[in-house]
Amino acid sequence: MEKRECISVFDMLKIGVGPSSSHTLGPWRAAQRWIEELKEKNIFNQVKEIKVDLYGSLSLTGKGHATDIASILGLCGFDPVTMNLTKLDEIIETITSFKRLELNGEKQIEFDPETQVIFNKNFLDFHPNGIKFTASLENGKTSTATFYSIGGGFVVKEERKNAKINDEVFAQFPFSIEKGTELLAFCKQENKNIAEIVLENEKSLRSEEEIHKGLEDIWKVMLESMYEGCHTDGILPGGLKVQRRAHGMHQKLIGDRKYNNPQEWLEVIRNTEVKFREILKWVSCYAISVNEVNASLGRVVTAPTNGSAGTVPAVMMYYMTIENHEATFEHLKEFMLVAGEIGSLFKKGATISAAMGGCQAEIGVSSSMAAGGLTHLLGGSPEQVLMASEIAMEHHLGLTCDPIGGLVQVPCIERNAMGAIKAINAAEIALDSDASKAKVPLDKVIETMWDTAKDMNSKYKETSEGGLAVRVNMSDC
Numbered sequence: 001m002e003k004r005e006c007i008s009v010f011d012m013l014k015i016g017v018g019p020s021s022s023h024t025l026g027p028w029r030a031a032q033r034w035i036e037e038l039k040e041k042n043i044f045n046q047v048k049e050i051k052v053d054l055y056g057s058l059s060l061t062g063k064g065h066a067t068d069i070a071s072i073l074g075l076c077g078f079d080p081v082t083m084n085l086t087k088l089d090e091i092i093e094t095i096t097s098f099k100r101l102e103l104n105g106e107k108q109i110e111f112d113p114e115t116q117v118i119f120n121k122n123f124l125d126f127h128p129n130g131i132k133f134t135a136s137l138e139n140g141k142t143s144t145a146t147f148y149s150i151g152g153g154f155v156v157k158e159e160r161k162n163a164k165i166n167d168e169v170f171a172q173f174p175f176s177i178e179k180g181t182e183l184l185a186f187c188k189q190e191n192k193n194i195a196e197i198v199l200e201n202e203k204s205l206r207s208e209e210e211i212h213k214g215l216e217d218i219w220k221v222m223l224e225s226m227y228e229g230c231h232t233d234g235i236l237p238g239g240l241k242v243q244r245r246a247h248g249m250h251q252k253l254i255g256d257r258k259y260n261n262p263q264e265w266l267e268v269i270r271n272t273e274v275k276f277r278e279i280l281k282w283v284s285c286y287a288i289s290v291n292e293v294n295a296s297l298g299r300v301v302t303a304p305t306n307g308s309a310g311t312v313p314a315v316m317m318y319y320m321t322i323e324n325h326e327a328t329f330e331h332l333k334e335f336m337l338v339a340g341e342i343g344s345l346f347k348k349g350a351t352i353s354a355a356m357g358g359c360q361a362e363i364g365v366s367s368s369m370a371a372g373g374l375t376h377l378l379g380g381s382p383e384q385v386l387m388a389s390e391i392a393m394e395h396h397l398g399l400t401c402d403p404i405g406g407l408v409q410v411p412c413i414e415r416n417a418m419g420a421i422k423a424i425n426a427a428e429i430a431l432d433s434d435a436s437k438a439k440v441p442l443d444k445v446i447e448t449m450w451d452t453a454k455d456m457n458s459k460y461k462e463t464s465e466g467g468l469a470v471r472v473n474m475s476d477c
Contacts, residue, residue, distance in 0.1 A: 005348065006172065006173045006176070006201070006205075007344035007347060007348065008201075008202060008205055008340070009198065009202060009215070009336060009337055009339075009340030009341070009344075010214055010218075010340075011152070011154070011340075011344070012152065012302075012303070012304050012339075012340040012343040012344055012347070012369075013215075013218050013301055013302065013303055013304075013312075013336060013339075013340055013343075014152070014153050014301065014302045015080075015081045015217065015218060015221050015299065015300075015301055016028075016080045016081070016153055016299070016300065016301070016302055016306060017070070017080040017083070017085065017297055017298070017299055017300075018291075018293065018294030018295060018296065018297055018298055018299075018300055018306050018309070018408065019064075019065055019066060019294050019295050019296075019297065019306060019307070019407070019408035019409075020065040020066075020067075020305070020306050020307055020408055021151065021152050021153040021302040021304075021305040021306040021307070022057075022129055022149045022150070022151045022152070022153070022305065022353055022354065022355060022462075023057070023058055023061060023062065023065030023066075023067045023070075023129070023149065023462075024065055024066050024067060024069075024070040024297075024306065025070070025080055025149075025153040025302065025306060026129065026147075026149025026150075026151075026153055026154065026155050027054075027058065027067050027070045027071045027074065027131050027147075027149055028070040028071065028073060028074040028080050029074065029080075029149075029153060029155045030071070030074065030131050030133075030147035030149065030155045031052075031070075031071050031072075031073075031074025031075045031133065032074045032077075032079070033147065033155060034075075034133045034145050034147070035074075035075065035077065035103070035104045037145055038135060038143065041143065043135070043137060043143055044103075044104070044106075044107070045107065046137040046138045046139060047103060047107065047109060047135045047136070047137060047138075048109065048135075048136050048137060048138050049109060049110060049111075049116075049135070049136040050075065050103070050109065050111065050116065050133065050134065050135050050136070051116050051117075051118065051133070051134040051136075052068075052071050052072075052075075052116065052117045052118065052131065052132070052133055052134075053118045053120055053131070053132040053133075053134070054067055054068070054071075054117070054118065054119050054120060054130075054131055055120045055122060055123060055124045055129075055130035055131065055132070056120075056121075056122070056123035056124060056127075056128040056129060056130055056355070056463075057123075057128040057129050057355040057461065057462045057463055058128075058129045058130065058131055058149065059119040059120050059121055060121060060406065060462075060463045060464060060465065061403065061406030061462055061463065061464050062119055062406070063119075063406060064238060064403065064405050064406025064407040064408070064464070065406060065407075065408060066297055067131075068113060068117045069088075069092055069297075071117065071131065072092065072095060072101065072111075072113060072117070073088070073091070073092075075101060075103060075104070076091070076095075076101055076102055076103070076104070076105060077102075077103075077104035077105035077106070078091075078105075080299075085297065085298065085299060088297060092113075095111065095113065096113055096114075099111060099112040124146070124148075126148055126158045127148040127149075127150055127156075127353075127355075127356070128353075128355040128356065128458075128461065128462075129148055129149040129150065129151075129353070129355050130146060130147075130148055131146070131147050131148075131149065132144060132145070132146040132147075133145050133146075133147075145157070146158060149353075150351075150353055150356075151304075151305060151347075151351060151352040151353025151354070151355070151356065151361065151362075152302050152304045152305050152347070152352045152353070153302050153305075153306075154347075172204075173201040173204055174200055174201060174204055175190075175197050175200060175201055177197075177201075177341070177344075177345070178345075178348050178349070179345065179349065179443045180345055180386045180441065180442040180443045180446075181441070181443060183197065183341065183345070183382070183386070184382055184383060184386065187382040193376065193382060194337070194338045194341060194372075194376060194382050194385055195333075195334040195337040195338050195376060197341075198337040198338065198340065198341045199211070199337055202337070212333065215332075215333050215336050215337075216329065218301050218336065219316075219329065219332055219336070221299055221300065221301050222290070222300075222301050222312075222313035222316070223262045223263075223266065223313070224262055224299075225289070225290045225293045225294075225298065225299065225300045225301070225309070225313070226262075226286050226289045226290055226313060226314075226317065227261075227262040227265055227289075228289070228293050228298065229244075229246045229247075229288065229289025229290055229291075229292045229293045230246050230247060230249075230250035230254075230265075230285065230289045231247065231250070232244060232246075232247055232292070232293075232296075233247040233248075236292060236295045236296060236407075236409055237295070237296060237297075238295070238405065238407045238409065239405065239407075239474060240404060240405050240407050240409055240410065240474060242295075242409045242410060242413075244292050245288055245292070246285050246288045246289035246292050249281060249284070249285040249288070250285050250289070252281075253278065253281055253282060253285060254268070254269075257272070266317075266320070266321075269282070269317075269321045270320060270321050270325050271325070272321075274321075274322065279318070279322055280421065282317075282318070282321065282322075283314050283315070283317075283318050283417070283420050283421060283424070284314075284417035284420070284421070286310065286313060286314035286317045286318075286420070287310035287311055287313075287314035287416040287417040287419070287420045288310065288413055288414070288416065288417055289310070290309050290310035290313055290314070290416065291307075291309060291310040291408070291412065291413040291416045292413060294306050294307070294309050294310070294408065295407065295408055295409050295412075295413065301313070303339070303343075303366055303369065304343040304346075304347070304352045304362070304365050304366060304369065305352060305353075305354070305362045305365075305366070306408070307354065307359075307362045307363075307408050307412050308362040308363045308365065308366035308415075308416060308419065309366075309416070310413075310416035310417070310420070311363065311366035311367055311369075311370050311416045311419040311420045311423065312339055312366055312369055312370045312373070314370075314416070314417070314420040315370035315371075315373065315374050315420050315423050315424060316332055316335055316336075316370075316373070318374075318420070318424060319331070319335065319374060319377055319378075320332070323377075323378065324377070327377075331377055334373075334376060334377060335373035335374070335376065335377055336373065338372050338373045338376045338385060339369035339370060339372060339373035340369070341372075342365075342368055342369045342372040342373075342385075342386075342389045343365055343366075343368075343369045345442070345443075345446060346361075346365045346368065346393075346446055346449070349443070349446040349447065349450065350446050350447075350449045350450035350453065351450065351453055352365050354401035354461060354462040355401075355461050355462045355463075356453055356461065357449065357450070357452070357453030357456065357461065358398070358399055358400045358401045358452075358453065358456050358460050358461050358462075359396075359399040359400055359401040359412075359415065360393070360396045360397055360398060360399040360449055360452065360453070361401075361449070361453065362401070363396060363399060363415045363416065363418070363419040364392070364393050364396030364397070364399055364419075364449065365393070366416070366419055367392040367393070367396060367419035367420070367422050367423045367426070368389040368390075368392040368393040368396075368423075369389070369423075370392070370419070370420060370423035370424075371388040371389050371391065371392035371422075371423040371424075371426040371427050371430070372385045372386070372388055372389040374388070374423060374424060374427040375387075375388040375389075375426075375427040375430050375431060378427060378431055379431070380427070380430060380431050381435060383435035383436060383438075384430045384431060384433070384435045385430075386435070386441070386442040387430040387433060387435040387438050387442070388423075388426045388427045388429070388430035388431075389426075389442055390438070390440055390441065390442040390444075390445045391426035391429055391430060392419075392422055392423050392426040393442075393445050393446070393449060394440060394445050395422060395426075396419070396422070397445070397448060397449060397452055398452055398456070399415075400456070400460035400461075400466070400467050401460060401461055401462040402459075402460055402464065402466055402467030402468045402469040402470075403462070403464055403468075403469060404464070404468055404469050404472050404474070405464065405469070405474045406464045406469075410468070410472075411468060
């Protein structure tokens with residue numbers, strides 16, 4: 001029987017640190033994996049010196065994405081999910097000043113980030129996001145490993161391209177899904193909705209209690225990132241001098257209402273009547289707040305990437321604060337299950353990496369995920385869910401990734417707000433449509449997105465070598 005890759009909702013929605021899942025979280029995870037490999041080979045204690053080589057997109061926009069910092073933190077043994085981020089600047093400053101780091105928190109070695117993290121502009125063949133670690137050992141030998149950050153925090157090694165997939169690598173879901181048509185067929189066969197089908201798949205990997213707790217943790221980070229973004233003023237780091245906007249937007253919207261924590265804040269908003277223009281402002285505020293936290297090396301949830309982390313939670317907040325004031329976490333759980341499945345279809349059939357497909361692979365996919373999740377909660381059929389997802393992506397096709405200064409700020413932050421609004425609109429259109437008469441199936445738009453990605457000029461794929469990145473200079477800002 002054919003073995004298919006099983007992508008969990010916890011693969012599509014991961015807790016991590018900004019500003020980029022492919023350029024920050026991925027290299028961080030790659031460094032952690034390399035440490036594990038050194039230990040498996042029993043050569044960790046022999047390491048005398050290390051070097052990190054960044055290639056392609058990781059090099060061209062690495063400084064703006066904090067790729068070097070993330071790699072170093074991974075080498076030091078810190079984990080992006082649990083690290084105390086308030087200590088980040090201090091740790092990096094200490095390493096830079098003393099030119100030493102503690103490898104995996106166990107072994108001190110000489111290390112100068114200026115000379116031992118090397119930015120190579122050339123691209124490796126396998127993927128635009130390449131990172132190579134080299135260890136010089138006490139016996140005079142070297143050990144190297146090359147990883148590829150393929151989007152959404154996923155990290156692979158080149159040998160996986162033609163490797164035989166075995167049971168140890170991939171589990172087998174009870175409902176193995178590669179395409180939207182297969183998802184719909186299972187819904188019809190089992191008389192279940194999409195959330196129920198996805199939950200059955202998740203239960204093959206972990207208990208219901210673990211699923212519930214894991215999704216609760218994800219929602220908690222989403223809510224906290226929105227809260228933090230709405231309550232933090234100032235200038236974003238990186239030299240572009242972008243003024244945080246969520247704080248000012250939020251102040252005008254919230255007025256003098258009182259609360260003490262994110263949960264109380266949420267309840268205050270849910271009990272506030274808003275008009276149409278205010279709805280647009282609130283949704284935009286939610287999305288922008290998350291991505292301002294992301295741009296500040298804060299903790300967010302990849303959905304499916306860090307650069308698009310604000311779209312899904314903004315639409316979830318829209319549902320809770322506008323559409324259904326009685327919504328519970330069970331509703332949010334269903335939203336995330338459906339959104340995660342939509343995202344996995346894009347990852348399997350195309351890409352969620354801007355370095356491979358431009359911003360259509362990030363904001364486009366996040367908007368599609370949010371549209372599907374919202375349509376499900378608003379009572380849409382599985383067919384309408386896929387229709388909404390298709391509509392959202394159809395109107396992001398060809399979207400380029402051209403961040404100014406290599407920073408995940410302009411135009412990235414605003415794009416999350418636009419993606420969220422489009423998702424809501426796509427859901428409403430689908431709910432008012434006969435999905436059986438849809439002219440463009442979701443599978444076809446996924447194929448088209450991948451065709452567009454392959455045709456797109458490389459300068460529009462997260463290299464900062466085209467578009468706004470060259471028309472607008474850092475000095476102009």
